[in-house]
Amino acid sequence: MSEDSIGTSRDTLSPATSKPSVRYDKDFVLTDEYRASMPDMQNEGFREIFGANVPILKVGISNFRLPLRYITPDSDTHTLETSVTGTVSLEAGQKGINMSRIMRVFYDYEERIFTPDLLCEILQEYKKTLRAHRAQIKLDFTYPIAQSSLRSGLEGWQYYPCAIEGRIDELDRFRKYIHFDYTYSSACPCSSELSEHARDKRNVYGIPHSQRSTARVSVEIAENEHLNIESIQQMCLEALKTETQVMVKREDEQAFAELNGAFTKFVEDAARLLYEQFNADSRIVDFQIACAHLESLHSHDAVAVINKGMPGGFSGQFEDFKSLIR
Numbered sequence: 001m002s003e004d005s006i007g008t009s010r011d012t013l014s015p016a017t018s019k020p021s022v023r024y025d026k027d028f029v030l031t032d033e034y035r036a037s038m039p040d041m042q043n044e045g046f047r048e049i050f051g052a053n054v055p056i057l058k059v060g061i062s063n064f065r066l067p068l069r070y071i072t073p074d075s076d077t078h079t080l081e082t083s084v085t086g087t088v089s090l091e092a093g094q095k096g097i098n099m100s101r102i103m104r105v106f107y108d109y110e111e112r113i114f115t116p117d118l119l120c121e122i123l124q125e126y127k128k129t130l131r132a133h134r135a136q137i138k139l140d141f142t143y144p145i146a147q148s149s150l151r152s153g154l155e156g157w158q159y160y161p162c163a164i165e166g167r168i169d170e171l172d173r174f175r176k177y178i179h180f181d182y183t184y185s186s187a188c189p190c191s192s193e194l195s196e197h198a199r200d201k202r203n204v205y206g207i208p209h210s211q212r213s214t215a216r217v218s219v220e221i222a223e224n225e226h227l228n229i230e231s232i233q234q235m236c237l238e239a240l241k242t243e244t245q246v247m248v249k250r251e252d253e254q255a256f257a258e259l260n261g262a263f264t265k266f267v268e269d270a271a272r273l274l275y276e277q278f279n280a281d282s283r284i285v286d287f288q289i290a291c292a293h294l295e296s297l298h299s300h301d302a303v304a305v306i307n308k309g310m311p312g313g314f315s316g317q318f319e320d321f322k323s324l325i326r
Contacts (some may be wrong), residue, residue: 059089060102061099064106070141086136099140127172184236227284290307301325
């Protein structure tokens with residue numbers, strides 16, 4: 001085969017027996033024949049597999065980032081930097097996957113407005129393009145919601161770490177999830193009562209301890225239902241009442257102190273209050289809630305995990321409490 005039928009460049013290609021060129025050839029012109037001649041190790045047969053020839057549960061790429069659009073309840077959109085993790089299953093006898101296809105398929109959808117339901121379409125394309133039985137995708141981003149102050153009328157943006165996730169199995173059954181982090185204040189009921197006791201019995205002024213706390217709410221949305229992030233934020237607010245504030249003046253700080261006094265809570269209380277709220281919503285098939293209170297009294301944190309307990313659903317396994325402490 002002549003060199004022109006493989007690829008062309010300004011200089012003649014070096015013979016295989018000569019020393020390889022260390023110069024980047026910016027004038028090289030790619031041809032179809034040259035591309036076809038390139039090795040593709042990921043699609044080699046099972047004889048090229050290193051180690052045990054067994055299936056791999058997930059293989060793909062994580063943390064490729066791009067700006068994506070998300071719709072708001074008033075049909076506006078937020079364009080947010082998003083970290084994407086896309087994976088597929090790999091069967092025994094397959095050397096590997098073409099990792100770049102995970103990203104290339106996703107980029108075909110980058111102009112769309114992203115919802116949990118759109119992930120089903122992308123995952124079906126993953127299965128087809130990568131010849132996989134199962135596929136999963138997760139989009140991590142920080143979502144802004146405007147928050148009004150308690151009394152002064154000021155307004156600011158509260159940012160919520162969250163993710164939407166989709167999974168599709170070998171029977172094309174699709175499941176969709178939203179993960180949402182909610183930061184609130186937790187005033188200790190015991191400390192509050194002890195402070196009042198000191199005032200009543202000894203006329204001693206005391207301040208009950210309270211702390212910044214976080215709940216990570218993970219929900220599975222019913223097949224034909226839709227649930228937006230604003231709704232999840234409102235459910236958390238309704239359950240816990242004491243969301244941390246963005247813009248405050250003195251009257252807002254006083255109001256927040258009163259709010260904490262009116263809604264003291266242990267971490268157990270927080271978990272159960274959230275359970276009550278999410279269990280009542282028919283759009284939610286399953287859920288799991290992990291809470292962490294960054295104790296100002298102790299050198300350790302108070303934590304709790306609760307779930308709905310659906311068969312084949314969230315298992316209650318949660319160990320990454322450090323990720324909740326901000």
